[in-house]
Each structure stands twice: as C-alpha cells, then as structure tokens.
Amino acid sequence: MLHILPGHISNLIAAGEVVQRPASVVKEMMENAVDAGATSVQVIIKDSGRTLIQIIDDGCGMTAEEARMAFLRHATSKINEIEDLNRLNTYGFRGEALASIAAVAEVTLKTRHKSGETGHEVKFAESKLISEAEISTPTGSNFIVRNIFYNVPARRKFLKSDATEFRQITQEFSRVAFTRPELSFRLVHNDIEVYNLAPANLKKRILDIAGKDMGKELVHINLESQIVNISGFVGKPEDSRKTPGNQYFFVNNRYFRSPYFQKAVLKAYENLIQEGTLPSFYIFFDIDPDRIDINIHPAKTEVKFEDEYAIYDMLHAVVRESLGRNSFMPSIDFDQEGAPEIPAVNYKYYAPPPKIDYDPLFNPFDEEFSARRGFEERRYSTPEERTDGGNIPLISESSIPDKPVIQVSGRYIITAIKSGLLIVNIKRARERIFYEKYLESLENYSAISIRTLFPKSLELDENTYNTLLENAETLRNLGFDIRPKEGGFFRNMVEVLGLPEDISDSTENLMTLIDQLMYDLTELGRGQEESAKGAYAATLAKSAAICGREQLNNQQAQMLIDTLFACKEPAVTPSGNPCSVIVTTTDIDKRFI
Numbered sequence: 001m002l003h004i005l006p007g008h009i010s011n012l013i014a015a016g017e018v019v020q021r022p023a024s025v026v027k028e029m030m031e032n033a034v035d036a037g038a039t040s041v042q043v044i045i046k047d048s049g050r051t052l053i054q055i056i057d058d059g060c061g062m063t064a065e066e067a068r069m070a071f072l073r074h075a076t077s078k079i080n081e082i083e084d085l086n087r088l089n090t091y092g093f094r095g096e097a098l099a100s101i102a103a104v105a106e107v108t109l110k111t112r113h114k115s116g117e118t119g120h121e122v123k124f125a126e127s128k129l130i131s132e133a134e135i136s137t138p139t140g141s142n143f144i145v146r147n148i149f150y151n152v153p154a155r156r157k158f159l160k161s162d163a164t165e166f167r168q169i170t171q172e173f174s175r176v177a178f179t180r181p182e183l184s185f186r187l188v189h190n191d192i193e194v195y196n197l198a199p200a201n202l203k204k205r206i207l208d209i210a211g212k213d214m215g216k217e218l219v220h221i222n223l224e225s226q227i228v229n230i231s232g233f234v235g236k237p238e239d240s241r242k243t244p245g246n247q248y249f250f251v252n253n254r255y256f257r258s259p260y261f262q263k264a265v266l267k268a269y270e271n272l273i274q275e276g277t278l279p280s281f282y283i284f285f286d287i288d289p290d291r292i293d294i295n296i297h298p299a300k301t302e303v304k305f306e307d308e309y310a311i312y313d314m315l316h317a318v319v320r321e322s323l324g325r326n327s328f329m330p331s332i333d334f335d336q337e338g339a340p341e342i343p344a345v346n347y348k349y350y351a352p353p354p355k356i357d358y359d360p361l362f363n364p365f366d367e368e369f370s371a372r373r374g375f376e377e378r379r380y381s382t383p384e385e386r387t388d389g390g391n392i393p394l395i396s397e398s399s400i401p402d403k404p405v406i407q408v409s410g411r412y413i414i415t416a417i418k419s420g421l422l423i424v425n426i427k428r429a430r431e432r433i434f435y436e437k438y439l440e441s442l443e444n445y446s447a448i449s450i451r452t453l454f455p456k457s458l459e460l461d462e463n464t465y466n467t468l469l470e471n472a473e474t475l476r477n478l479g480f481d482i483r484p485k486e487g488g489f490f491r492n493m494v495e496v497l498g499l500p501e502d503i504s505d506s507t508e509n510l511m512t513l514i515d516q517l518m519y520d521l522t523e524l525g526r527g528q529e530e531s532a533k534g535a536y537a538a539t540l541a542k543s544a545a546i547c548g549r550e551q552l553n554n555q556q557a558q559m560l561i562d563t564l565f566a567c568k569e570p571a572v573t574p575s576g577n578p579c580s581v582i583v584t585t586t587d588i589d590k591r592f593i
Contacts, residue, residue: 018097018100018101019100019101019103019104019105019148021049021159021160021165021168022045022048022049022050022053022148022159022165022168022169023049023165023168023169023171023172024172025049025053025101025105025145025148026043026045026049026053026055026169026172026173027172027175027176028097028098028101029053029055029097029101029143029145030043030055030172030173030176031176032097032098032141033055033057033059033141034176034179034180034183035059036057036059036060036061036140036141037059037060038057038058038059038140038183039058039183039184040057040058040183040184040185040186041055041056041057041176041183041184041185041186042054042055042056042057042185042186042188043055043169043173043185043186043187043188044056044188045166045169045187045188045189045190046189046190047162047190048162048163048165048166048169048189049148049165049166049169050147050148050156050159050162050165051146051147052144052145052146053143053144053145053148054142054143054144054145055141055142055143056140056141056142056143057140057141057142058138058139058140059140059141060113060114060139060140061111061112061113061114061116061119061139061140061141062109062111062113062120062141063113063116063120064120064132064134066113067109067111067120067121067122067132068122068129068132070098070109071098071099071102071107071109071122071124071127071129072099073099099127101145102124102125102126102127103126103127104148104149104150104151104152104155105125105145105146105147105148105149105150106123106124106125106145106146106147106150107123107124107125107143107144107145107146108121108122108123108124108143108144108146109121109122109123109124109141109142109143109144110135110137110141110142110144111137111140111141111142112137112138112139112140113139114139118134118135118136119134119135119136119137119138120132120133120134120135121133121134121135121137126151161470163466163467163469163470164466164470166189166466167462167463167466167467167470169187169189170187170194170462170463170466171463173185173187173195174209174462175248175255176255177195177197177205177209178202178205178206178209178248178250178255178282179250179253179254179255180253181199181200181201181202181204181205182199182200183199184197184198184199185197194462194491195208195209197209202232202233202282203218203233206218206233206282209462210246210280210461211459211460211461211492212459217235217236217239217280218233218234218235218236218280219233219234219235219236219322219323219326220232220233220322221233221234221283221318221319221322222318223314223317223318225314227287227291227307227310227311227314228285228286228287228291228307228311228314229285229286229287230283230284230285230286230311230314230315230318231283231284231286232250232281232282232283232284233281233282233283234265234279234280234281234282234283234319234322234323235279235280235281236279236326237269237272237273237279237323239279239280240269240273240274240277240278240279240280241277241278241280241515241518242276242277242278242515242516242518242519243278243464243515243518243519243522244278245461245463245464245518246280246281246282246461247262247278247279247280247281248281248282248283249261249262249283249285250282250283250284250285251284251285251286251287251292251294251303251305252285252286252287252289252292253284254294254303255301256294256301256302256303257301257302258302258303260308260312261283261308261311261312261315263312264312264313264315264316264319265279265281265283265315265316265319266278266279267316268316268317268319268320268323269319269323272323281319283315285311287305291305291306291307292304292305292306402558404416404554405554405557405558405561407551407552407557410426410551411425411426411427412424412425412426413426413552413557413560413561415558415561417582419582419584419585420582420583420584420585420586420587420588421582421583421588422561422580422581422582423580423581423582423583424560424561424564424579424580425578425579425580426552426560427545427546428545428573428577428578428579429560429561429564429579429580430541430544430545430560431541431542431544431545431573431574431579432541432564432567432569432570432572432573432574432579433541433560433563433564433567434502434540434541434544434545435537435538435541435573435574436567436568436569437501437541438500438536438537438540438541438544439533439534439537441479442477442478442533442536442537443533445477447477447478447479447500448479448500448501449476449479449480449481449498449499449500450479450498450499450500450501450503451481451497451498452496452497452498452499452505455495455496455497456495456496456505456507456510457485457493457494457495457496458493458494458495458496458507458510458511458514459492459493460492460493460494460514461492462492464514464518465484465492465494467518467521467522468482468494468514468517468518468521469484471521474521475517478500478536478540479498479499479500479501479503479540480496480498480499480500481496481497481498481499482494482495482496482497483495483497496510500540500544501544502544503540503543503544504543504544504546509543509546512543513539513540513543516539516542516543517539520535520536520539523535524536534574537574538574538575541574542574564579564580
C-alpha cells in the first residue's frame, strides 16, 4: 500500500545520488570551500577516504545557526528566487551535499564566521544532530567525515581497492584545483603530502598536477565571440596517449564531461595522431549562465548548451588553428615575415647526371651465381689484392648462404619463391614472432623478467602511478619489476628493475609501453582469461618489435623468415595486419606489358 518513507530512509536514498564513493565527498566539500571564498583549501585523507575525509578552508565560515541549518536538505545560500537558477556561477546550489554526507557518515563541523569572536562545533550521524558546542577555532570551516557508509554495509562492501578509490579522489581534487589556480590547495594521504599547490597561473597549475614533462606538450588556445569565449591548452600531437586522463572541459569554472565536444577536439587532430590515442586538453568555456543548464545530472557533470552546434564548430576551429600556428600541421605562409628567401635557379649551370657503377651480369635471383660472386668478393681483403693475384681467403666454401635475400630501407626483406617474390615486413614479422613467444609464456605462467643493468627512474602522473601499484601482481606475471622509488622527494616516481625479454629499457619506449599497459589494465584488470593474455602478449610484442632496426645480415634475414613461417599464424600480426605479401610472376609480367 502507498505510504510515506521514514526520513532516515529517504535521506539514504537521496544520499545515493550525491555520495557514491569517498571522492564524491571530496568533490562536494571542496566546491563548498571555494564558494565560501577560501584562499587555501586542505584535504586530508586516510585509508583512501574510508576512515577519514577532512576538508579545512579559510573561507567566510558560518554562524552557529548556519552550522546547524547547513545539514538540512535543501539548505542553500545561493538561491532566493526561481530566476537565480539561470544566473548561477557557483558550484553547489541545491543544498543536498551536507545532508547526504551526514546520512551515510559521522560528520563533525568546526566553524567560525568571519564576524564572530568564537566558533561553533556540531556533530551529526544518520542525519541527526548529536551534539553542539561553542569552541575556539580559526575563521573558516573544518569538516571531519569519518567512517563513510558505516550504516550502509552493502555500499561500503562494494567500494573498490584503496588505490582505485584514492585515484578517484585525486581526480576530483585536480578538477577543482584546475579551475582556481589563484588559490592554494593541499592534499595529504595517510600522513604523506601528495600535492602542495601554491597560487599560480593556469599553465603552472597544470604542470604542478600533471607533471613537469607536460609543459613540453602544451599549446595555448584562445577564442572570443558573442556566444562563448574559449581558452586553455591542448597537447602536441606526438604526445597523444592511448589512455584517457588528461582530457578536461570546464564551463564557467565547473568541470563537465562532453563526448560531443570531445569529438570536435579529436576532429582537429585528424591525421595528426594515431587512431585510438587521445591528446591532452584543458579547455575552459566562459559563457552567459542563461545559455546553459547545469542541473540535468545529480552530480552536475553534464551541461546542456543552448548553442552547442555553433560552439562545436568554434572549438574545432580554434584547436585546429592553434595546432597549425605551432607548426604541427603542414602549411605554407608566403606572407609570413622573416620567411627564408627561395634562391634563384641558375639555368646556365649544367649539372651532369649521376653515373651508376653496376655489373650487368649480376642476377640477385640466380642462387648459384649470387653465392659464388659473394664468395669471390669476400675471398680478398682489399680491391688491390684482387688485381695483383693475392689470395687471402676470409670465408670458406661451406659458409655460402642457402638463399639470397634483398633488404629494402631496413623495413622489408625480399626473396625469390617458385611463384614469384615474397616480401616480408620486418617489424610485423617480429611482432608476430614475439606475440606467440609471450603468449606461450603467459599461458604456462613462465614469463621471464630480465634485470635492467641500471634501475630506470620514471616520473608518472598520479593516475598512472596508482594504477601500476594497484596492478603490481599482474605486472609481475608479465615479467615487470616496477617499484615505488623510496624517499619523500620522489612523488609519483617508480624504478624499473626488471623487464620482459626483448623489451628495450629506453625511457621513450618504456613510457609508450606503460601508456598502452594503462589502457590494458583499465580495460582488462587482473583477468587471466585467454582474451586478457592475448591482449597483454600483443602489447609486449608491439613494444619488442620496435627495437632492433639495424640492417640484418643475410643469415639473420633468412632466420627471421624461417622463424615467422614456423609460427602458428604467420600471415598476420595480432591486430590482423599482413606480415608478408607475395608478388606473383604474373603480376610482374603485367608491369612490362
């Protein structure tokens, strides 16, 4: 029968929309701190938010009455009339955050209004006021949230690992910190300082959060129009990555997600980045609040734009123009000042055509002739010894190869077969060979880790660092030995002590490999099913195949061909690209008709 839900149950239901995990608490309370006019915000976390979430700010603070009212549903200082909904430039406005948090956690608030001489403390649990008292405390607010979901065991049970939950916290922390570079922010986890961000400009704030290497990637964008102003930074095409993590949209300093606008950005990078990779971008929209609706999602991460089609075109244009201006796209500007002079052509000067020295009798596909010729040439140590009758053998008759091969640009091997010519792609052949080797190791749990001669130190972003630590066991099973670098000065730094066989330990190769592994770990997790093993083997094979581009000798080239055709699937790479092609004699004949 129809009935009214008790207050504590309705509060829990409402809380489920706002407080989905510890990161939700961090987001809501950091936004409240910024709205309160804080110049400094501290976030203190223990056990990835399970035990403690503490937010300290030096904002305007609250009076005793406001401290009590703040925990009531729909309590807000930002809306007085219906028209205010269309003029919002603040974060929270519906008055649900604190009420929802108090429904699923034990909350203590210590606050003092800027006009007060003393402060006030209130304690809430299960949406009920437990106690209140007058206290001595600095101006601002100090929220202490303990034991989240203690009264909702099912929700607490389904929280992810500590690394995953803390990664979510750092994402929410970063999103707020990006929008207010003029403020200072500090994040501490289990008594270890993760971030200490001093007031700075936007670019410096991005570098402080995303890592100093990001500074090499950033390109400034700026557009002003009657509809919207667009500003921020986008990454260089060559620094695009497989895994998401540095893609941010903000409207009126509020973070939001938009697959639609992301398509506009990706379209600007068309033909500049590899398929399946994402560029970094930090893009800010400044728009009249009347032209957007930010109240279409409980977490306010989706925004409806009145002129979204026009904004799409402008966003695509400004990103494309900035990439072109910074010489990442082919362009010619004959009016550009300081352009180099094109030298005039001297038509009176005669340049004789180059002459090619060749042996008209040489036939690379005549095995006997080629082998003997190669032997005769190698019998003598210098050209002079050939003419004076010297006879210094350098090889024996038994070392004449089986079959002649030709290498083209260090990329292809060509050899004769009965039906015509076999052309092998060296890199793809290596990728297939390594793939089957790694896959066999994974299936037999026999992956070999080769110790690096010297440990390689890598600085990672917070998200990558936490993901690698969270999946340390999976990485060990693949042959990696990656550990956190010890010492308080090495935030988000790891040491690579061991790698799978045939993987290069160059920094560039390792960062590319880690980026792909981040994608695999996110998509596949710790799964040991065949599809997961195949994906990991393919990632390792692709990395190993990039190495060793030096010119192969005939024996190495022939061995590569033999090893390829000894594979179970020699025709294609793990991703389905052909490893070799056959040009038949008939196809060759057609070229001479």
